[in-house]
Amino acid sequence: MPTVAQRVDISDVDDPRVDDFRDLSRADRRPDRPGGRGLVIAEGVVVVERLIASRYPVRALFGVQRRIEELAEAAAGLNVPAYVADADVMARVVGFHLNRGVLAVADRAPVVDPADLVQRSQRLAVLEGIGDHENLGALFRNAAALGVDGVLLSAGCSDPLYRRSVRVSMGHVLRVPFAHLESWPEDLKLLRDEGVRIAALTPRAEATPLRDAGLDEGRVAVLLGSEGPGLTDEAIEAADVAVRIPMAEGVDSLNVATAGAVTFHALSGI
C-alpha cells in the first residue's frame, strides 16, 4: 500500500477505491460491516489529526490537495493511501459539499471493558439514555476539556462513534475512552466496588446544590440523563448523592452537555 506521501489522485467519481467515503449521509449504517455499523469517520484537519493519534486503525484519507498537505506531518509514517480529488469530485462522492475539505476513515476498535475503565479513572461521566448525537458529542468534548477520564454508557445511549457525534465532539470521542454497561443500573456496582462516589445530576429541589456537594475531592462519577426526561428514578436511587445546579425560576433546564460541563468543572482536578 502507498504511504500517505505517495498520494493517489482520484478523478473518477465512481472509483471504487473511495467507496468508504461514498454517500456519507448514510455512512453510519453499513450492512456489509461487523454489527452493521459504519466506519469511524473524521471530518476536517483537526479531527483527522485526532483520529490519526487515536487507537482506531486508519484505513485511508480523502481530501483536496491543500488539506492533505496540511496533514503531512500528522500522517507521516501512516501506511495508508491518501486520496486526492478536487472539491467537485469529492462532493459528488461524499454526497454533499464538504466545507472542511478532508476526511479520514478508520476501523472500529475492540470495545473497552467497563471494569478496567473504572479502575483507571479518577473522574467519570455515566450517561443514561442520551440518544441525541449532538448532545453525546458535546458531552465528550466537555469531558475531554474538563478532565473527565472516561465515559460509561447505558443501553439507551446512541453510538458515540456516529459521524455527527465525532464531529460535534471535535474528535474528542476518539480520545476519551468509553465503555458500555450491560445491566442498568445494576452495573453501577462497578463504581461502588471501586470506591467511586456516584453523583446523580437532577433538577429535583431536594437535591444538594452542586457547589455544596464536595465533588472536588476523591474519585467521582457523574450520572447524566437525557434532556427531556432526565435520569430515571432507579438511576437517582442507585447514586450516593443527588446533586442539582441551582437555576432561576421559570427555566426548565440547561442543555445536558452544558449541565455536564458545569458539573465536570466542579469536580475537575485540573
Added chain:
Amino acid sequence: MPTVAQRVDISDVDDPRVDDFRDLSRADRRPDRPGGRGLVIAEGVVVVERLIASRYPVRALFGVQRRIEELAEAAAGLNVPAYVADADVMARVVGFHLNRGVLAVADRAPVVDPADLVQRSQRLAVLEGIGDHENLGALFRNAAALGVDGVLLSAGCSDPLYRRSVRVSMGHVLRVPFAHLESWPEDLKLLRDEGVRIAALTPRAEATPLRDAGLDEGRVAVLLGSEGPGLTDEAIEAADVAVRIPMAEGVDSLNVATAGAVTFHALSGI
C-alpha cells in the same frame, strides 16, 4: 380585531393575513420594516408562551388547531388574531414543515439603555463579537438559567432577536434584558462607574483559574469573546481580572456558550 378565542381559519396559502409568517427562512430581513430587520418570531408552544409574557407586542399567532388550543390559557386576553391552518397549508406559507406546529410574531420593542441595565443588574454577561446565532441563543438560555440579570452586546455581535437565536435560547432572549454598547471597549466604563467588577474569560495560561477568582461575591460582569479568536487584547486589558477555566492539555477550548455557563454558575447568586 378578534381576540385569540375568535380564531381565523386560513385555507388559502396566499391569504395576505398570514404574510408576516411567509417564507420564514428569509424572515430576518424585512426591507419594509424599520431598520430592515424582521419581526420577532417565536416557534413552538413554550417559546410562544414566553413571547406572550415578554415586553414585545404580539401581532398574531399562527398554528395548527391542537397547538393553538394548548395556548388558550397563555393567550387569554391577548387581543390579536390566532390564524389556524392545517399542517400542509402552514408548511406552504412558512416555506418548510414546522415540527412545533405554532408560531407567533411580535414587533420589536424600544432598545434598552445600557446604563439603566447596568444599574439594575447584579450579574451581567458582556459579549464581544459573538456572530453565531446559535451560540448567542445558547448564551441567553444559560444566562437565564444561571441567574444572569442582563446582557451587554458589543458592535460585533449578531442580533439576539434573529429567529434562530430566539429558538436556540428557548425564548429566553425575550426574557433576559439586553442592551448595545456603542463604543468598545470604552463603554465598559459604564460598569466601572457602577462598581461592577469586570472579569474577562480567556484561555491565557497566566489568567486566574475560575474557582480562585472569587466571582461569587459582589456585582460581576463576565466578558466573553467569540469561539475562534476569543476576546481581543483591548477587552482583556479593560477588565479588572482575566479568568480561565482550567482545561486538559490538547483541548483547544469549550464552546463559548458552555464556557459562559461554567462561569455564570461560578458567580451565581441563586
